[in-house]
Amino acid sequence: MSNPELLQITQNLKKVFYSNKTRKLDWRFSQLKALKKLITENKDEITAAVKKDLGKHEFEIHQSEIVLIQTECEEAISHLESWNKSEKVYTPIHCKPASSYILREPLGVVLIMSPWNYPVNLALTPLIGAIAGGNCALLKLSRHSRNVGELLYKLLNQYMDVECFSFDWEGGREYISDLLTFKWDHIFFTGSVDVGRIVYQAAAKFLTPVTLELGGKNPCIVDKDVDIKLAAKRIMWGKCWNAGQTCIGLDYLLVHKSILDPFIEECKLVLKEFYGDDIKQSNSYARIISKDAVNRLQKLLAMGKVVVGGDVDVETRYISPTIIIEPDLESKLMKDEIFGPVLPIVTWENVDEVIQFIRERPHALTLYLFSKDQNIQDKILENTQSGSVMLNDVLLHFTNSHLPFGGVGDSGIGSYHGKLTYDTFTHPRALMQSTTKKFLDLPLRYPPYTPFANNIAGKFLSSGW
Structure with missing residues (x-):
């Protein structure tokens, strides 16, 4: 833990996450709407910053850096309640009268590392998923797209709930190395294959799940x-x-x-x-x-x-x-x-x-x-x-x-966009709720075991009912 400032940031984010603030749907909706507002109200500034960094025509900037982000925000806002609903699933006969569900749980405090080539889209699309999933996040923007990084840093701190997020655009190789010494609940990295390997190796130390959006020779x-x-x-x-x-x-x-x-x-x-x-x-x-x-x-x-x-x-x-x-x-x-x-x-x-x-x-x-x-x-x-x-x-x-x-293989691990971005930043938690009524508690599952109990239990388990 060589960076005390980062240590404090991660501790603060973890503390906020454990307060359950980000789990609430009202908070998620408010942050998704704030992010959409950020884009809508500042699209001219964003366009100018991307143009300075990459010299792109307004058409390319508008389609890839503005419209797609607005669309992702709108989709998350429109479907968040249905995405987040508990899903009731089949309960086999040997478990009845229990009920079985799949809950969508936030992962915790996540790290998002974005590149310079689409400096708005590839930073904010995963952030949308992290928000929709109910997570806290540290978003590391690329310092190579300097004008966009500086602008987004200012706007994100202005529009978003800074108690639940941290943003950086200036940190270089040493800062990124420091980031990777901490235990995150998920790392979402977009960049080169070589750096992706470094991220993967660092994550493996903590068994941290990763999404690696890499490249390769298409x-x-x-x-x-x-x-x-x-x-x-x-x-x-x-x-x-x-x-x-x-x-x-x-x-x-x-x-x-x-x-x-x-x-x-x-x-x-x-x-x-x-x-x-x-x-x-x-x-x-x-x-x-x-x-x-x-x-x-x-x-x-x-x-x-x-x-x-x-x-x-x-x-x-x-x-x-x-x-x-x-x-x-x-x-x-x-x-x-x-x-x-x-x-x-x-x-x-x-x-x-x-x-x-x-x-x-x-x-x-x-x-x-x-x-x-x-x-x-x-x-x-x-x-x-x-x-x-x-x-x-x-x-x-x-x-x-x-x-x-x-990607697959050398071109990456995991996928996103739309609901898949939400899925990336949530965990499908299994829940089975059993009965407390004693007369429904079958004695044959308890010792001392008998051939009869073994035969009946085997039939129940293998029946598929």
């Missing part, structure tokens, strides 16, 4: 039967959204060899349609989060043959949408998550090659497939693993709160 398969124009349009839109800094973004393409050239030409036309002749001057194209990230991405350009883009301006944090063919399969370009607007292409002729290629790599957060062939679709679905799959489009599955969002 493949996008393009079959020969596609509408090339439509596929190129959707793929380039997905790759360029937030300048490729998206955990479910397309990391590399597996394109059928017979359509490689026309596909690349169509991508060039699409980029001109989206951003004009000079992409750098377009206000619809975002910027990279930092100069260090630009330098990292620039090094990847030498690991294959650049056929589209390749323009870099470190000072303005700009990298043009870039397509690379013949990538070095053993290089960082094809080994590490790219997290930028650089798109390598690997060609294929037989779908079995694609399956083998994907199987040889860690499970992706999302797999994309563009194909009209039902047999190809079925074969890919049956022979690959990933957190999610999207057929013939990109990114949009993230916006469906009825779908679980999360």
Whole structure:
């Protein structure tokens, strides 16, 4: 416990939780409404802060950082009472006349650690679930998205019940290391695979459950039967959204060899349609989060043959949408998550090659497939693993709160969105309420045991009644 200030914060949060303040539905409703009000009343300030950090167009900011949060808040407010209701379940005959229930219990004091690439959405969506579940929380915002972090810190302390929450945006590596020395009742982490491993190891020390929303190299398969124009349009839109800094973004393409050239030409036309002749001057194209990230991405350009883009301006944090063919399969370009607007292409002729290629790599957060062939679709679905799959489009599955969002294997543990976020931050507690009437207390369960008692008890237990 090397940080006395953090020790005091965690103790205070635990004390408030044990007061049962956060268990009350009125409190949960008030905090969900406060969070929605925070977004609604400050959307212009939030938009300006995200624009400073990531250079995104207002359209991208509004859809991903404002509307989705408002929608999550509204869904939680609308369904909280039904989500939180005790569920009566079947009681087998050998337990009757008892009654059986599943109660939804808050976990306690939880830690939420959010990233910089969607600095509002990926911080507040899990917080909505923590609130709906009746928990206290410490929310660690990313310091890399400085303008958003500073603004959200101010607004959260202004709108939310600070007795039940703690917020931080300035703490760096040492602060995060200190956070992980404490016992939390749940840790929800969104970020890189490498840091996710550190979080998981720290949590294991206390047997703390975790949700790890990581990333990885998401493949996008393009079959020969596609509408090339439509596929190129959707793929380039997905790759360029937030300048490729998206955990479910397309990391590399597996394109059928017979359509490689026309596909690349169509991508060039699409980029001109989206951003004009000079992409750098377009206000619809975002910027990279930092100069260090630009330098990292620039090094990847030498690991294959650049056929589209390749323009870099470190000072303005700009990298043009870039397509690379013949990538070095053993290089960082094809080994590490790219997290930028650089798109390598690997060609294929037989779908079995694609399956083998994907199987040889860690499970992706999302797999994309563009194909009209039902047999190809079925074969890919049956022979690959990933957190999610999207057929013939990109990114949009993230916006469906009825779908679980999360990874598998190296791409993460657990899932959330909608009710699943509430489920993540609650425990299904089993309750059986038995009778106190003596005449219903069957004597055959008590010693001394007899063959007759054993026979009757066995029949009851195995009957399924």
